[in-house]
Amino acid sequence: MKKEIDSDKAFIRLNNVAKYYEMGESVVKAVDGVSIDIKRGDFVAVMGPSGSGKSTAMNLVGSLDMPTKGHIFLDGEDISSLNESELAQVRGKNIGFIFQQFNLIPTLTVFENVVLPMALQGVPQYEREEKAEKILRRLDLLDRREHYPNQISGGQQQRVAIARALANDPEVILADEPTGNLDTKTGLKVMDFLTELNKEGRTIVFVTHSPELAKKYAHTIYWLKDGKIERVTKERKK
Amino acid sequence: MISRELINYSLRNIKQRKTRSAFTIISILVGITTIFIFVSFGMGLFNYIEEMSSASSANKVLIQPKGFGGGMDGAFAFSEDEVRVVESTSGVYSATGVYLKNAEIEKSGVKKYVSILGYDPKKPLMSDVFTLNVYTGRELQPGDRGVVLGYNYLLPNKIFSKPYELNDNIILNGRKVKVIGFYASVGNAPDDSQIYVTNDFMEELYSNSSLSYNWIIAKVDTKNIDRVVKDIEKNLRKERGQDQGKEDFFVQSFDDMIESYSTALDIVIWFIVLIALISVFVSAINTANTMITSVLERVKEIGVMKSIGAKDSEIFAIFLFESSFLGFIAGVLGVIFGVALSFLGGKIIESVGYGFLQPAFPAWLFIACIVFATLTGAISGALPSRSASKVNPVDALRYE
Structure with missing residues (x-):
């Protein structure tokens, strides 16, 4: 595995990364030569209109997708050269995903949804159940533990998704439009919780198309347009 | 190794798709039951012949008209x-x-x-x-x-x-x-x-x-x-x-008679087993079809599983377990039906005067039928499971 020598500062580094899709005859440049340095403990928003490549960039950061060009480093390790099984390990251990659609497993209960990522990492039975309980308590979901996703509200589902993302205690939380399917009040609660996680030292990267949300919560905002970074702004937080 | 949670997830999916799972099980079960019944009667007949050949008739020769x-x-x-x-x-x-x-x-x-x-x-x-x-x-x-x-x-x-x-x-x-x-x-x-x-x-x-x-x-x-x-x-x-x-006559030793009898019996039994195997083959295709549908229905779930750290091999194991489990259940039920029907058949045959034609229930037949059914499930699920494991997580998460 290639080590990035001067990556001390950057926890997540995208080095001239491009992702192209072939659509018949033409090539769509979803992300085109993007370089991003995200420091450990940063709260990052990726902004941009539809089709700007923000979700693709997010998938690349989350090692869900492989770049066509360039390198991605996570904590100094080049993850763009890993095989599928190694990538799955990286995702499971280091990254927690939160999706707009919540994406809970409908056939599993709230509790089982939270336990699953730990089971995939081989956390011992006793430990994973204890930990799942702890996380659910923190998210005020313990009384919903035996419910199935379709038996709870959207806000609760997103909290379960956050609980699941926290299961393996990842350093990075990637949230793709986490408030997109929630009413304003519930959405803000979710964002407040992400802030809390950030204060614990976790690196948060979220995709949004709402400048208000980005400005209110993020420390660093990457503005994407046509697959390229248009500008980067820093927000001063109290 | 497949973890308890993944087994639980597989079983929930089978339960979720009750009707489809039931039909898949029935399709394998029919073949397994048929195989069980015919092999069981075949074994019964072979035992009877064996008894005959070791009995006092073994040193006799029968001279009959052609x-x-x-x-x-x-x-x-x-x-x-x-x-x-x-x-x-x-x-x-x-x-x-x-x-x-x-x-x-x-x-x-x-x-x-x-x-x-x-x-x-x-x-x-x-x-x-x-x-x-x-x-x-x-x-x-x-x-x-x-x-x-x-x-x-x-x-x-x-x-x-x-x-x-x-x-x-x-x-x-x-x-x-x-x-x-x-x-x-x-x-x-x-x-x-x-x-x-x-x-x-x-x-x-x-x-x-x-x-x-x-x-x-x-x-x-x-x-x-x-x-x-x-x-x-x-x-x-x-x-x-x-x-x-x-x-205008022929001389036949009992060994000859038993031999020609067993050969004829062999052919009949294997012919019927062959037909039953064809039915199992058809059910295997049916199972594969069910599994393909199941994979297509769960593309998004596969994507989610991968995003939370599931390896390709674990996704493969989940689906393979599901199809094998369906086969296993079909095997167990097939054997139960097989025993019941063979027993009933034996009673009916006995009541019409052919008491020598009785089914035998050797332990290996139970095990072989269940193993065979499980393997049928596993083999028919292998290809769909592979395609499930190869699902691209990004495409899968976008899949509606």
Whole structure:
């Protein structure tokens, strides 16, 4: 595995990364030569209109997708050269995903949804159940533990998704439009919780198309347009 | 290794798609049940044959007319001299002629035609060959002018509505004859409906017609049985003035009979098993189809699983477990149905007089059927499981 020598500062580094899709005859440049340095403990928003490549960039950061060009480093390790099984390990251990659609497993209960990522990492039975309980308590979901996703509200589902993302205690939380399917009040609660996680030292990267949300919560905002970074702004937080 | 959570996830999915899972199970189950039933009856028959070949019949040779009818058409006959020729062949310990005729029996005005068999009670080769054991009463003895009846005469609504009892009189060819014994069931209707008399009494019963032997049974030296069979053939051919290959009789050792019987049986059983295998093959395709649908329905879930750290091999294991589990359940149910139906079939066959045709339930058959069904599930699920494991997580998460 290639080590990035001067990556001390950057926890997540995208080095001239491009992702192209072939659509018949033409090539769509979803992300085109993007370089991003995200420091450990940063709260990052990726902004941009539809089709700007923000979700693709997010998938690349989350090692869900492989770049066509360039390198991605996570904590100094080049993850763009890993095989599928190694990538799955990286995702499971280091990254927690939160999706707009919540994406809970409908056939599993709230509790089982939270336990699953730990089971995939081989956390011992006793430990994973204890930990799942702890996380659910923190998210005020313990009384919903035996419910199935379709038996709870959207806000609760997103909290379960956050609980699941926290299961393996990842350093990075990637949230793709986490408030997109929630009413304003519930959405803000979710964002407040992400802030809390950030204060614990976790690196948060979220995709949004709402400048208000980005400005209110993020420390660093990457503005994407046509697959390229248009500008980067820093927000001063109290 | 597949974890408890992943097994739980698989089982929930099977439960979630109850109807489809049930149909998949049924489709495999039908083939497995069929295989179980036929192999079970086949094994039962092989056991029966084995018993026969190890029984006292093994050192006997049967000389019969060629063609159908067992020599009852009257055109075929062995003479007493020919019995002597057989007996004097080297390697033959003793030989006896057997009469076989049709007889008319009557009870309460109802007439029936059955076969009557006459043999020499001094040489009870006959009862050895057909493994006849006395059920009640006694064996025939020289000078007896009574009959020993097959087992079916003891049963109501078999020969006549009312059964016979020991010491009853049976009206045989219009003449009252005493019943001195019954043979235990041999397990096949013709033999169990037979009437047995001594040779002398047979000659008395059929004094108007010319009577000659239909079969010759010989007890031989088993060590040289093939040579003895050839010698009997040669001597008998000479006595009857026939050319080689043009004999109107054939000499068969019990080993030969059992062998030809087992070969025929083998072919029938394997043919049926082959048909059952085709049905299992069709069900495997059906299972594969079910699994493909299941993968397509869960593309997004696969994407989610991958995003939370599931490896390709774990996704493969989840789907493979599901299809194997469906196969396993089909195997267990198939075996249960197989036992029930074989048992029921055995009872029905027994009630119509073929008690020898009974299913056998060896442990390996249970295990083999369940393993085979599980493998069928696993093999048919392998390809869909592979395609599930290769799903691209980004495409999968976008999939609606």
